[in-house]
Amino acid sequence: MVEALGTHLRKWSERLDRQAEVSRNVLDTRLGAASWSGLAADVFSDRLRSLTASASDAAARHAEGVEAATRWSASMGLAQSSADRALRDAADALADLELAQESVAALGAEHAALLSALSALQKAYASTEKPPPGKTAPSAGDVSAARRREQEASGDLTTARFAVEDAQERLEDAKRRAQDAKREYDAAERVFADTLDAALHDALTTVAKPERQAFASMVGKLSKISPTASVNATLMDTLKSLTPQELATLVADDPHILQQFWQHPPSPDQVAKWWSGLDPEAQGAFETAVPGVLGNLAGLPYAVRGRCNLEIYKAARSHPGTLTPQQRKVLAALGDVLADPSASLVCFNLDASVPMVAVGYGDLDTADTVTWAAPGMLSDAADATKDWSRSAKNLYNEQRRLDPGRTHGVVGWMGYDTPDLLTVNNPAAAQDGSWRFAAELDGTHATRAAKPAYVSVLAHSYGTTMAADALTHTKHRIDSFTMLGSAGIDTQVVKSLSDLHVKQSDGSAAIYTTAAQKDLLAPFGSVAGRRAEPNPEVAGPGWTMGGAQSFSSEGAVLPDGSVVKQTRGHSALGATLADDNPNPLNGTAPAGYGYLDLKTESLYNAAFTTIGLPGKVEGGLRPTR
The missing domain is CATH 3.40.50 (Rossmann fold)
Structure with missing residues (x-):
């Protein structure tokens, strides 16, 4: 996905100075990537589409974003490959270490036994006393043979110890390489995020800084939502996936998402379950961040919806122009x-x-x-x-x-x-x-x-x-x-x-x-x-x-003697009409005589x-x- 993003950003950036309309055409084809679809693609496409108004000024910054995306993609591949090799080497080293430690333990016991036997032979060979009945004094050849066996065992033990040291060194090296791979990945990710933020900062002057910072994270989360899911299900997954700030960024970047929530509302049962699973602090954060979403979200408590809608209503009244x-x-x-x-x-x-x-x-x-x-x-x-x-x-x-x-x-x-x-x-x-x-x-x-x-x-x-x-x-x-x-x-x-x-x-x-x-x-x-x-x-x-x-x-007298009136036309509430109003088919009932008067x-x-x-x-x- 990062490679696809980089490819299409590069195409867009190269054409910005020459013809902004070309970028619109590219963006209208959802960046031309058949494998990238769904809400994430829509959101990202909309973001890029909004940049075309300042195409020339943004071209250089987007080129930097392309380079960052390319570097990040390459770095991710290298880091992942390095991490995979390090994990394999660590597994091999750990297995060798276990075998070498077992060998050291066995050879150490064998060497100790041979060393003890050699010492006894040497002592008996050097003794001037007559051997006990049934025993013979060891010869020089016996002592030499025992010494050779002890030396061979000592050599094997030394080799085994070297194997332990080698396996430990390889294990530590593998750990170090895995840590280096993670640091390289994190560093590349930070560079990518900073560069992309700089590009969007210059190109999207209407977007606040917290929204820019949340954008990359938001798109990443949205890209995990199945592009084949219904709009209703996609919006429900969006609610579940995004933080309040990320959802606010999505709404600010693409206000039309509010109409999608209206036209394709998520399952109210799932909405109610999602909301009840949030703690009060999270609920308050969503109310503050996205009142435009929550106010019309069927399945939420009506008190919540009322507060949110009132905020949007007051905001609208403050900008009548x-x-x-x-x-x-x-x-x-x-x-x-x-x-x-x-x-x-x-x-x-x-x-x-x-x-x-x-x-x-x-x-x-x-x-x-x-x-x-x-x-x-x-x-x-x-x-x-x-x-x-x-x-x-x-x-x-x-x-x-x-x-x-x-x-x-x-x-x-x-x-x-x-x-x-x-x-x-x-x-x-x-x-x-x-x-x-x-x-x-x-x-x-x-x-x-x-x-x-x-x-x-x-x-x-x-x-x-x-x-x-x-x-x-x-x-x-x-x-x-x-x-x-x-x-x-x-x-x-x-x-x-x-x-x-x-x-x-x-x-x-x-x-x-x-x-x-x-x-x-x-x-x-x-x-x-x-x-x-x-x-x-x-x-x-x-x-x-x-x-x-x-x-x-048709009107009636109730058991208590009070009178309820007849409905005398079609309207819910009656009205007083001008004398020259023909009122065809009694479309408007007289004042006080509508269905709900x-x-x-x-x-x-x-x-x-x-x-x-x-x-x-x-x-x-x-x-x-």
Whole structure:
């Protein structure tokens, strides 16, 4: 990999002075190295691509980096070869040393015995006394023979001792050569890192020094991630592999990585496991270093996400001149919404295809019930943050009023590019948004695994199309799904409501639906979009899809004598229209008469279905067929 890096850096550097566009072409082919792919290659390619603006000035420095990479590659090879030889020599020397030591021990004993025998013979030969009966005095030849044997043994012993010394010297030499190889490798690595840092320092003036220092380490770690892994799995491995500083360097170098985390979120279950495995100090370091990653990371505690998103929100507000008109509209709307102490910023992604946010109400980390509310067409965050947040807050307040014995949480999710009047008949927006929404639902299950919540989805209009798609992607089943004024179910994705990952309640799927008689737009949208209408009683001449349980939104007098109002149009919240507004198909309900307006039967009944109390729905439930 180092050789490939050096080769392509050299090509890039040689061409910088002549034509910057050539370097862009090279980089756009991922450095031309078929064997180097995956996130590491992408990150490194992006880093080099950013240098083309100052191509001429950076050419000399990158040439130095090429030389350093080449020297490091050669040094690694030599050091490794030297280390391998040293290890082999050490093993051989150690084996020889053991054999030589055994020989010395054996020959030493033999020599001592022969020396003792020689001494006895010499003494007997020199004696003038008559030998004992049965014994003969040794001859001069006997003494000479014994001396030769002793001398031969002494020579063998000396040779064996020399062998021990030689093996010890070879072992020490092998150790010394191994240490030298390591020092050479470390020195070459430092030279490479320093030279590469110098090159990047001059070429990347916008990158802070700690980020430059972390870059080489970051790329090395990323290169170990399988290039064939899915984007979701790659991002999860990235979280596991990098330190907070390295991940911050990655984000600073390639801000688009934040959109990859949004579009291809890692498994929420794995995210929750990773986070719980960090100590508080490490968690704090990640919060400080990469709030833009953590704020939208499904599977993390909502308190963590809220703090991180608030930091990014404040940073964006401090630089309004860099924002688009849509982004400024979102920030202005959030300023009012977040003034509510019960509100939190669950998602915040200003740089998506359109700004995307989610506003939570209640303590989502501890609430007994958590409802995710998805809007329909014309509900991008730039235009709908205030109204959809108010819709979510209305539902939250109604849940608390009707069920004060438990705690509740509601998320007003504006996390997809909602269609307009021209694109509402196209299923693409629903299909695209469904994957992210599914990840958020699984994220609630993951982060609340220790204390599970009742998890529900409420969706309005085209939001029911998107949410139904999402409920075919979730890993975990939700507890209930409530549809208000559905614009129809996409039969390309959902063949039957039984395909949805929704639990049962009292023997039936906990899927609930309502359509007001004066809502003429929803059934028209189903027909125009060739989608299946889940409310057969209002269906036009198109497909219907049974399997839900229907409730009324036509208004009623409750047992306590209070009145809940009828829904008189399609919108979630009603509005006062100008006299000359034709309001085709009652697309906008009168003020106070939308599906999620206060004191409407629709809101009253939806509050019960979303917290697991369908038996309290006014007027009861009717199975749809």
